[in-house]
Amino acid sequence: xxxxxxxxxxMMAAGESPDILFWVGCAGSFDxxxxxxxxxxxxxxxxxxxxxxxxxxxESCTGDPAKRAGNEFTFQMQALMNIxxxxxxxxxxxxxxxxxxxxxxxxxxxxxxxxxxxxxHTQLIQDLINTGKLTLADNGTFKGKKxxxxxxxxxxxxxxxxxxxxxxxxxxxxxxxxxxxxKTNGLCCGAGGxxxxxxxxxxxxxxxxxxxxxxxxxxxxxxxxxxxxxxxMMTDGIKHFEKEEDVKxxxxxxxxxxxxxx
Amino acid sequence: MQQLIFGVLTLASFGFFAFxxxxxxxxxxxxxxxxxxxxKADRWRTMLLVALGQKKMFTRPIPALLHLALYASFxxxxxxxxxxxxxxxxxxxxxFQESLGGFYTFMISFIEVLSVLAFIGxxxxxxxxxxxxxxxxxxxxxxxxxxxxxxxxxxxELILISFxxxxxxxxxxxxxxxxxxxxxxxxxxxxxxLFDGMSNHTLHILEQIGWWGHIIMVxxxxxxxxxSKHLHIFMAFPNTYYSKLEPKGxxxxxxxxxxxxxxxLDPNADPYAxxxxxxxxxxxxxxxxxxxxxxxxxxxxxxxxxxxxxxACPANTTGKLLxxxxxxxxxxxxxxxxxxxxxxxxxxxxxxxxLLGNYITEEELWACTSCNACVQECPVNIDxxxxxxxxRRFLVMEESKVPTELTGMLTNIENNGAPWQFAPTERMNWxxxx
Numbered sequence: 245x246x247x248x249x250x251x252x253x254x255m256m257a258a259g260e261s262p263d264i265l266f267w268v269g270c271a272g273s274f275d276x277x278x279x280x281x282x283x284x285x286x287x288x289x290x291x292x293x294x295x296x297x298x299x300x301x302x303e304s305c306t307g308d309p310a311k312r313a314g315n316e317f318t319f320q321m322q323a324l325m326n327i328x329x330x331x332x333x334x335x336x337x338x339x340x341x342x343x344x345x346x347x348x349x350x351x352x353x354x355x356x357x358x359x360x361x362x363x364x365h366t367q368l369i370q371d372l373i374n375t376g377k378l379t380l381a382d383n384g385t386f387k388g389k390k391x392x393x394x395x396x397x398x399x400x401x402x403x404x405x406x407x408x409x410x411x412x413x414x415x416x417x418x419x420x421x422x423x424x425x426x427k428t429n430g431l432c433c434g435a436g437g438x439x440x441x442x443x444x445x446x447x448x449x450x451x452x453x454x455x456x457x458x459x460x461x462x463x464x465x466x467x468x469x470x471x472x473x474x475x476x477m478m479t480d481g482i483k484h485f486e487k488e489e490d491v492k493x494x495x496x497x498x499x500x501x502x503x504x505x506x
Numbered sequence: 507m508q509q510l511i512f513g514v515l516t517l518a519s520f521g522f523f524a525f526x527x528x529x530x531x532x533x534x535x536x537x538x539x540x541x542x543x544x545x546k547a548d549r550w551r552t553m554l555l556v557a558l559g560q561k562k563m564f565t566r567p568i569p570a571l572l573h574l575a576l577y578a579s580f581x582x583x584x585x586x587x588x589x590x591x592x593x594x595x596x597x598x599x600x601x602f603q604e605s606l607g608g609f610y611t612f613m614i615s616f617i618e619v620l621s622v623l624a625f626i627g628x629x630x631x632x633x634x635x636x637x638x639x640x641x642x643x644x645x646x647x648x649x650x651x652x653x654x655x656x657x658x659x660x661x662x663e664l665i666l667i668s669f670x671x672x673x674x675x676x677x678x679x680x681x682x683x684x685x686x687x688x689x690x691x692x693x694x695x696x697x698x699x700l701f702d703g704m705s706n707h708t709l710h711i712l713e714q715i716g717w718w719g720h721i722i723m724v725x726x727x728x729x730x731x732x733x734s735k736h737l738h739i740f741m742a743f744p745n746t747y748y749s750k751l752e753p754k755g756x757x758x759x760x761x762x763x764x765x766x767x768x769x770x771l772d773p774n775a776d777p778y779a780x781x782x783x784x785x786x787x788x789x790x791x792x793x794x795x796x797x798x799x800x801x802x803x804x805x806x807x808x809x810x811x812x813x814x815x816x817x818a819c820p821a822n823t824t825g826k827l828l829x830x831x832x833x834x835x836x837x838x839x840x841x842x843x844x845x846x847x848x849x850x851x852x853x854x855x856x857x858x859x860x861l862l863g864n865y866i867t868e869e870e871l872w873a874c875t876s877c878n879a880c881v882q883e884c885p886v887n888i889d890x891x892x893x894x895x896x897x898r899r900f901l902v903m904e905e906s907k908v909p910t911e912l913t914g915m916l917t918n919i920e921n922n923g924a925p926w927q928f929a930p931t932e933r934m935n936w937x938x939x940x
Contacts, residue, residue: 249937270924272936279936286937300934304923312876313912314791314898316760318919320767323759351756356764397877402755428882429565432820437876441915441925445873448825455820 247286251300252333262297264368265335267349269342270305271472277479278341278472284501285341285365291506292377296339302329306348313438320356323348327358341365341497343398343471344436350403364399366408366470366496373415381505386418391499392464393420394455394478395430396471409470409496416503418466423458431455433477440473456481460491467493512594512721519725526732530807533845537800538788542748552887553747562885566814569634572627576663579624580739583617583670590721603688615691618674621667622692628663635660642813647832652735652811659736666723673716675700676709738810742886745808748801749887754878757895762790791899794860795841798896805888806838815880815890821873828873830880830890836865837893862897871898872909 255262266289271278289296307322330338338360340346350362372378391413399405406427413420425431434444434451444450456478459467467482469475472495479493542549555561560577563570592601603610635643635656643656671693678688678697683706687694701709731737769775792798815830816822822829840861847857871894880890901907908916915925923930 247937249934251934268933268936270926273933274924274926274928279939282936298934298937301930303933304930305919305925307919309925310916310919311757312895313908313916314895314900314902315908315916316763316790316899316903317767318916320759320763321770322919322923324767324771347753347755351753352759355759397875397879398755401878401882403753429818429879432875432877432879434820434875437874438912438915439875442872442909442911444824445821445826445828445869447821447827447873451820451824451875454824 247283248290249286250297251302252297252335253300253302255297256333261334263295264337264339265330265333266296266298267306267338267340267342267345268298268303269340269345269472272341273303275472275476277475281341281472281475281495281497284495284506285497287501287506288369288372288378288497288504291504292372294372299329299333306345306353308344308348309438309441311348311352312436313441323353323356323358327353327356330358330360335360337361337363339363339365339368341470341472341495343396343402344473347398347402364405364408364470366399366412367405369497369500370408370411373412378500378504380415380500380503382417383503383505384417385502386416386466386499389418389466390421390462390464391416391418391466391468392423392459392462393426393468393470394423394433394459394474395427396469396474397430397432397436399470400430401428409468412496412500413468416499421462421464423462425458431458433471433474435473435477440476450481452477452481453484456485460485460487465491466499467491468496468499469493470496509595509597515722515725516591516594519729523728523732526729529845529849530732530737532849533841534800534803534807536796536841536845536848537798537803538796540799540801542801545751548751549747549749552749552751553743556749556885556887557742557746560885562883562887565883572630575620575623575627576631577739579617579620582620585613586617587724590717590724593717594721611689614674614688618670618690618692621670624663625667628660628667632657632660642817645813645816645829645831647829647835648811648813652835655734655736656811658730659734662723662727662730666720666727669716669719669723671696671700671716673713673720676712676716679704680706680709680713735809735811738808738886741804741808745804746887748804750801750889750892754881758892760790760899762788789900790903791901792893792896793862793900793904795837795844797900798837798861798893802837802889802893802896803841805890805893806834806841808886809834809838809888810886811835812885814883814885815888818879818883820875820877820879826870826873827867828870828894830894833866833870833890833893834888837861840865862900866897868901868907871901874898 252265268282272282304326305322306326307319310322311319338349340349340362343364346362346364349360353360369378393409393413395406410420431454432451433455459478467478469478475493475495482488482491482493560570560574563573589600589602593599634640674688674690674693675697678690678693679701681687682698701712789797795803809831811831813831819828819830844857848855874891874894876891876895878891918925918927922928
């Protein structure tokens with residue numbers, strides 16, 4: 245099935261306006277693994293006939309990694325440019341599959357003049373299922389599988405979203421198993437605070453290895469995430485333990501798209 | 507004579523305590539302004555739940571229960587202190603016993619039971635620190651004074667409780683000689699075991715030792731607090747009241763930067779315009795405690811060094827140098843050092859030292875993943891992450907001390923709007939790929 249994506253510019257030229265903007269994010273746009281998550285989400289949006297648009301080439305980094313790295317100038321340059329663009333298109337509602345974009349757009353843009361209703365893609369999917377727009381096929385994809393959910397810090401602790409992703413996993417024909425550190429006690433994957441873009445400081449272990457051990461301990465077949473950076477870190481961790489055959493790292497959007505035969 | 511000694515002792519104790527509280531207030535006021543006067547109902551609720559209700563302690567139930575015994579006993583015993591003050595000044599003996607009757611017996615019994623629980627809790631805490639060697643209570647930032655401080659507080663509590671039972675126990679035996687009993691839950695049993703058969707004279711002396719020992723320990727304890735991590739018993743209340751109520755992920759937007767960035771983005775701005783009259787020449791980010799907010803400094807005074815933050819910190823648990831608890835201890839120690847220096851040498855003097863550099867290193871700051879685990883864990887809502895971020899901001903924006911890989915990331919964002927080197931024109935390619 246080919247995907248249908250329109251940009252804000254196209255829509256505006258056609259005199260239309262979307263109900264929601266899909267903020268793809270840099271990882272979702274450029275990272276090969278994360279692009280698959282982007283497409284899984286678009287498939288869901290297409291299937292449910294959600295009237296959405298993306299910014300396309302006009303989108304630019306929210307500035308999150310710059311802000312966490314301590315460079316407030318670069319952050320605010322990005323933020324003010326993005327806000328001008330978003331306000332120009334009269335955007336009211338945004339969905340994103342990246343908790344870092346989610347946090348920044350939701351919490352840090354309002355103070356700079358950009359106030360939108362921002363939701364994480366797990367919240368949108370949950371809503372689509374609850375309103376009957378999306379039904380999961382009984383295709384047995386996850387029958388007998390154990391799935392554990394790794395809480396992204398910027399979704400969980402940072403914004404108190406713990407239940408939406410879990411409710412979605414519970415809708416699958418699979419068992420949700422929790423790691424010993426989960427929800428408010430969830431351990432970071434090691435990527436936040438701009439760590440994704442640098443080598444870790446000197447220590448005796450990589451954080452993603454520590455976290456992958458938590459996940460392996462649950463004997464889950466799938467590590468579900470809701471963040472492209474967590475996805476990278478956990479995938480690397482699984483590779484480190486040479487468990488690629490036994491344990492898959494997947495985004496919630498991919499799990500749902502599979503379960504809905506999309 | 508005894509009343510005079512008591513009066514002088516009481517005045518001196520409260521006077522010295524007030525003197526030290528003033529210093530603490532002065533030190534906190536070295537911080538930058540920050541408005542936390544909003545959402546009063548939410549603030550009261552947070553304080554009641556987190557400080558009074560100990561909500562966050564109960565994520566670890568066993569230490570929480572032991573701590574609750576100490577805490578409840580401390581709070582309830584203050585009621586008895588009222589009587590001690592009245593007896594001390596008027597020279598009466600158990601002033602409220604007759605008028606309150608059965609309620610008095612109940613109150614003192616209640617205090618006695620709590621005191622026994624507190625005694626057990628204190629012994630358990632000493633054992634946990636010194637025998638079980640709990641990892642988070644035996645880390646390198648606690649070497650020396652912090653460890654002594656912790657043990658000293660616990661020993662103070664044991665002595666204090668021992669004096670209470672010496673007083674009530676001796677009194678009970680004295681009463682029993684006259685065919686009476688105070689009827690207090692613990693001392694009516696414990697007193698005869700310890701002191702039965704002693705002469706009236708000895709018992710009177712023991713009762714006096716208990717009474718004076720108790721009040722002297724209370725005053726010692728009170729005046730020790732300002733020098734100790736144990737100050738959290740007071741600071742927990744204002745500190746939770748002034749908690750950050752925004753989502754944990756929301757970092758401050760620096761207004762000083764907004765002004766400059768808006769100028770840069772405004773094509774009509776006059777680049778040679780004189781700065782606005784109200785512009786404050788301050789630095790970007792924090793180098794020293796005076797660049798932090800007053801709430802950051804109040805946080806530092808509220809820390810009791812329990813180390814829950816550090817034990818949850820992903821950087822620390824994987825062997826990195828960063829410890830959120832050390833960040834708070836460093837902030838407090840530096841604040842006290844600078845405060846003392848300024849009081850001695852004048853408010854506008856500088857001692858040439860700073861929090862960043864003399865206390866906290868760059869390596870610690872760059873180990874942080876900003877995951878908020880430390881903020882989540884803290885039982886009194888301290889925010890170490892806010893200090894870490896402000897110090898990072900200074901490093902990056904004032905000193906251009908950025909790890910090399912991050913320089914690349916920042917340049918990419920500035921040049922092509924993504925942390926990686928991809929052209930903006932390629933941003934939609936995913937839609938056409940298989």
